[in-house]
Amino acid sequence: MTDAAPTPEPEPAAQSWKVTLPCTRAEAEALDGDIAAFALMDRPPVLMTSEAAPDDEESWRLEAYFEGQPSSAAIKLLRSLVPSAAGVRPQVEQLPDEDWVTLSQQGLEPVTAGRFHVRNLASDPERPGHVNFLIEASRAFGTGQHETTAGCLIMLDRMRRVGMRFGNVADIGTGTGLLAFAALHLWPRTYATASDIDPVAVEISAANAAANGIATGKGQGQIALYTAAGVDHPAIITRAPYDLLIANILAGPLIELAPSLCALVEEGGTIVLAGLLKEQADAVLAAYRAQGMRLAERTDRGDWPTLRLRKRPRIGWKRPTRLDGNARGEAPGFGSL
Structure with missing residues (x-):
């Protein structure tokens, strides 16, 4: 009797990466929603914007979370979204083995669509007169x-x-x-x-x-x-x-x-x-x-x-x-x- 073939090792999960660029408040507001060019990618990044300095309303940052190391083309596309950062070198970093989707989605604003109000954090209040769902940030x-x-x-x-x-x-x-x-x-x-x-x-x-x-x-x-x-x-x-x-x-x-x-x-x-x-x-x-x-x-x-x-x-x-x-x-x- 021959020995059974060894069980193949599972492929490692793709490592998470983050690219950070400064941007203006206007550029951040223009990124509200989804970017069509990224939607054509097999694994589009998750884009997050936030205030970079609490005492400067015009100073914002763009953070893009990638599953796998971002290509130069993806970084170039990301830079095109924030022209004010044309002369700034993007900060590209490999993240620890953490749940990057959850991390990137934490703190999202609730969404109201028709009669439905969708909260992503249990601490967010329900909206009266609507059907409230709690869909927490997840994988x-x-x-x-x-x-x-x-x-x-x-x-x-x-x-x-x-x-x-x-x-x-x-x-x-x-x-x-x-x-x-x-x-x-x-x-x-x-x-x-x-x-x-x-x-x-x-x-x-x-x-x-x-x-x-x-x-x-x-x-x-x-x-x-x-x-x-x-x-x-x-x-x-x-x-x-x-x-x-x-x-x-x-x-x-x-x-x-x-x-x-x-x-x-x-x-x-x-x-x-x-x-x-x-x-x-x-x-x-x-x-x-x-x-x-x-x-x-x-x-x-x-x-x-x-x-x-x-x-x-x-x-x-x-x-x-x-x-x-x-x-x-x-x-x-x-x-x-």
Whole structure:
């Protein structure tokens, strides 16, 4: 008998780096939101601005957190965002093995989107008259700060205000679970399914559900959480068809997943898409129109559109009833935004 092959060592996690540059208050305010050029990167940095001196209102600093050592091109792009620092050498430093996403997100301002108010710190007060969620800074993205997340919250809120009703909802690429939580609040008797390619995100979604009093499970008014690439999970497929499916990821996986996502939506059902840039909207829409979807509504927040699509009814032999068993519904390498 031959000896078993040794178990390969896991690849080390990417080291965290920070780049710091001085900037003016006006430049810092102009960076409020997400930078389109960085969004095209596989691992975009998290940008934070703060006052550099308490007695100088015009003196600010820009800190960019990178997963992995930043390239010269990334640093050059960062410098272009703060022209006042043209003659300043950026401070580039490797960080200790700490949770850099959490560190970079600490102290974020609460976000109000439609009826929802999202706090990132337990010490932040709730906002009266709103649905308050606590999504603390964590290793998963989706705290409500990103324009795409806020855009989805506003879209869901508007759909409820005009009387739309849903009973079976899926959130693909859920991140922190926030959008699934919002859908459960709006339609409390729905069956909710949420998935992410990253098992850490699924763990964090479960913790966030507990922190916000949201039940996990497979019944009405509960959220069922799964780790899956795209919709490649038997439970996600079995729980279909969905009358509402949300996917806030990136344009590439949105296009790649179009056939499998659309196959899981019932006739007349709704898909809400986000995570794409304005210049990517036509390509994404073309992929979904080819699957029998039509654009029902579009809203833009800066460079980030949110799309609401409706599935056209089909008749005869073309009518889909279940996801093709040969279609795995994967988008390897892609996770939540």
